[in-house]
Amino acid sequence: MKVLVLAVALVVGACTPPEVTDPAQAERDEIFSLLAMAVVHRGWQSSADGRGHNIGAVLVNESFEPVFWARNTVGRSDNATQHGEVRLIQEFLNCPAIGRYAEGFTVYTTLEPCAMCAGMMALARVGRVVYVQADPQYGNVRKALDEIEYPLLFTEHTPAALPQKKLLDAGYQAFGKANDDASVVEYLLLPDAERIFASAEKDLNRYRPRHAENARVLAHAQAFLRRVPADDDERPARFCPAG
Numbered sequence: 001m002k003v004l005v006l007a008v009a010l011v012v013g014a015c016t017p018p019e020v021t022d023p024a025q026a027e028r029d030e031i032f033s034l035l036a037m038a039v040v041h042r043g044w045q046s047s048a049d050g051r052g053h054n055i056g057a058v059l060v061n062e063s064f065e066p067v068f069w070a071r072n073t074v075g076r077s078d079n080a081t082q083h084g085e086v087r088l089i090q091e092f093l094n095c096p097a098i099g100r101y102a103e104g105f106t107v108y109t110t111l112e113p114c115a116m117c118a119g120m121m122a123l124a125r126v127g128r129v130v131y132v133q134a135d136p137q138y139g140n141v142r143k144a145l146d147e148i149e150y151p152l153l154f155t156e157h158t159p160a161a162l163p164q165k166k167l168l169d170a171g172y173q174a175f176g177k178a179n180d181d182a183s184v185v186e187y188l189l190l191p192d193a194e195r196i197f198a199s200a201e202k203d204l205n206r207y208r209p210r211h212a213e214n215a216r217v218l219a220h221a222q223a224f225l226r227r228v229p230a231d232d233d234e235r236p237a238r239f240c241p242a243g
Helices: 002-015 023-042 084-093 115-123 141-147 163-178 191-205 214-226 235-239
Strands: 056-060 066-071 106-111 128-133 155-157
Touching (some): 023 106, 023 128, 023 191, 066 084, 066 214, 066 235, 084 115, 163 191
Parallel strands (some): 128 155
Antiparallel strands (some): 056 066, 056 106
C-alpha cells in the first residue's frame, strides 16, 4: 500500500493544491472531510442502479459549522447533472432567506469537482473547496479555470495527510490500471472503497482535536452527522437553516 500511495503522489503531485499553513485550519479540514465521507457512507450504494454514485458534499459556514449536505442522485433522478455539489448548492440557495450566493461558505466534497460542479460553485461565489479523493480523469478543473483567468474563483485544498485520502487515491490508481482506466465511480462501488468510507465515521467519532478551538467544531460535526439519514428525500426541508 505504501508503494501505491507514493505512486499516486508522483502522478498527481503536480496538480495537488498547496498545503494549508494554519495547523488549526488543517485540522478542521480533516474533521469536515471525515464528515463528508460519513454522510456518503450513511447512504452507501452497492449497485450502479441505485440512487446515484457514492459521492457527496457538506457545506460549512464561516463559523465552522456544517449547515447543509447532499449526495449524488443521478440514478434516482435519471438526470446526469445531479452531482452532490450541484444539489448542495442548488438546494441550499433555494432555502428561505439564503439569497443568491454562497459567499463565505466552504464546500467539503468526497471527490475532486468536475467541470460542471466547479463552474457552479464558482458562479455561486463559494469561497473555498476541499476535496478528499483526486479524480485524474475529470479533475484539475480549478487549475484550468485559473489558466483562462476566470473571474470567479474559489481557493482549493485537499487534506493530503488524511489516511482515507491516501487509501482512496492509491486504490483507484491500482483499480484503473487493472481495468483499462475504468472510471472512479466504478471504483467507488467496490467493497474496499466502502470500507474506507466506513472508517471515516469511526474516525470522526473518536477524533481528538490537537487544537482547543476545534473541540467545538468537532462537536458540531458529530451532532450534524447524527441528523443525516440513509435516504435524503426530505433533506431540504429538514436542513434549511432557520430564517
